[in-house]
Amino acid sequence: MAAARHSMLDFKLGARADGETILKGLQFIFQEQGMTELVYTWQDHGYLSTYINKNGSFLPPILRGGAIDRYWPTAHGRLVEYDIDEVVYDEDSPYQNTKILHSKQFGYILILSGDVNLAESDLAFTQDIKGSGKEDYSGKDVLILGGGDGMVTMVEIDQMVIDEYKKYMRKTCGDVLNNLKGDSYQVLIEDCIPVLKRYAKEGREFDYVINDLTAVPISTSPEEDSTWEFLRLILDLSMKVLKQDGKYFTQGNCVNLTEALLLYEEQLGHLYCPVEFSKEIICVPSYLELWVFYTVWKKAKP
C-alpha cells in the first residue's frame, strides 16, 4: 500500500475482538513506515488512513490504543503530543486522579486529573510563583496554599501528591518532605479554607502568601456556588492573613485565555480590601504554552 494523499484502507472484519487484534498488528507496521495516522474499529469494520499535509510531508501518526497516552491537551485546548515513555504511577486519591508520567525531555511529570501540573524541567514555575527571585525571604513568614513541593508553612489537601513528590520529584522538592515539620517549616495536610479561616480568626499575618493550588482548586466543602466565587473566597481569606505590605503570588492561566484572565482580574476588584496587581508571562517548559503569573498586594492606605 503506497502512501497517497488521503489514502484509506477500509476492510471488513469477522468480529470485534479479531478486528482489534488485527488492527493492533497492522498499526505497528504502518507506524513504522510513518504512514498510519489513525486506526479505528467501528462495529465490525476497521480502517486505516494516512494523511499528507500541504507541504507534501506526513504529519506524525496519532498513536492510539497504546498503554501510554501521549496526548495531553494544553489549557488553551491545543492538541500536543508529549514524549511520554513510561506511566510510572496512576492512582485516584480521595481528591483527584494523580499520575506520574515520564517524559524523555521534561523528566517526571505530575498530572492531576488530566492537567499537566509540574515537571522536573519546570524550575521556571517554582521561581516565578515565588516572585522571580526578586524577593528576600530571610526572616519572613510565608504561607503556601497547595504546592505539594514543600516550603515554610504549606497547606496541601492531598497526601498522595506529597508521596508522589517525595518518590519521583526530588529534583523539585529536595529533602524537605521527608519530615512534615522542620526548624523553619511545617506542612499541614489539610484543606486550606478552614486553615485560612483559623489564621484569620487568630489574627495571624504573613509577609508572603503563595497560592500554588491547582487552576481550579479542590475543596472538601465548597461554600460558594461557582468556581469564580470560590476563587474569590480564597483570595479574600488570603488577603486577610496578608500583612499590609505583604505580597500574594499566584499562577493565572495560559496567556491566550484572555477572557478567563480578565474575569480573574475582575475578581480582584471585588475583594474586601482594595488591591493592585502586576502580571508576568513566563515559559514553563513542559506546559508547551506561555503562562501568566500574578503578584497582588494591598493598596497603600491613603
Next chain:
Amino acid sequence: MAAARHSMLDFKLGARADGETILKGLQFIFQEQGMTELVYTWQDHGYLSTYINKNGSFLPPILRGGAIDRYWPTAHGRLVEYDIDEVVYDEDSPYQNTKILHSKQFGYILILSGDVNLAESDLAFTQDIKGSGKEDYSGKDVLILGGGDGMVTMVEIDQMVIDEYKKYMRKTCGDVLNNLKGDSYQVLIEDCIPVLKRYAKEGREFDYVINDLTAVPISTSPEEDSTWEFLRLILDLSMKVLKQDGKYFTQGNCVNLTEALLLYEEQLGHLYCPVEFSKEIICVPSYLELWVFYTVWKKAKP
C-alpha cells in the same frame, strides 16, 4: 448525532465538489461542539468521526482543510498544534520556502521550509546562541553565519529572510537591518562557505564565530557528499577564522535526538585542530521542545 466513543458518520455524496462544500459546513458545526476530530473526503465518500480519550474527555479536534495549517511537528517528530491565526507571508526564495505565521501567544514566527525557525517570543534562543549573556562583546570581532537578524559581520544567504525580519520581526532585529552596513557591523548577503574561505586565506580572525545557520544549512555549491561532511566543512572553516582563545557558538538540536547530537559531537573530534566543547539545554518558547546549544573552543596549546 450524540457524542459516543469512536462514533463515526459515513455518508455518500453526490460529487466530490459537493462533498467538500458539505463537509466544510458540517465541520464548523461539529467543531463548535468539540465533536469532530476528522473530516475526510475520500473519492465520493465523506466521513466524520469523533474520539474520546481514556479519561473520557475529547481530544481537541484536528482541523483539516483550512487556509491555515496549525500543525508544525517538532524536530523530534511530535505532533503539536500551534495557535496560528494568520498566514502573513508565504513565498519561495531561491533557497527555501519562507513563511511568516502569526501565533496568538508567540507573535510572528518565521518558518523556513517547514521548520519553526524563530518567533518574537524566543529571546532565549538569541541570548543562548550569543553565550547566555556571559560574554563581553565590547571591542571584539564577531562573525555570524546565517541568522538573518543582524549583528556585527553577518553572512546571510537569503535576502528574503532579511526582508521578512525587517518587516515582521522588529522585536528580534530592531533597526539593525535598515542598512546592511553601519559603524560597527556589516551584513553580507552571500553564501557563508566562500566568505569563510576568503577570510581564512586572508588570515582574518574573530573572537567569536556564531553559527546561526538552519539545522541543515543551505549552500549554493555543496562540495561534500553528506550533511555531516558539510557540517564538518563549516566547522573546520569556522575554526580556521577563530582566534586561539575565541569561542564558537551554535545550536544543536532537540535534546531527545541523542543520536544526531552524538554524531555532531563525533564530528568535533575530526576537525583540523583539537577542540573542546560544552552544551546547555534551553527552553525556546515557540519550539515546544527543549533545545541543545554548543560552545566550542580550541584546545589550549600544551
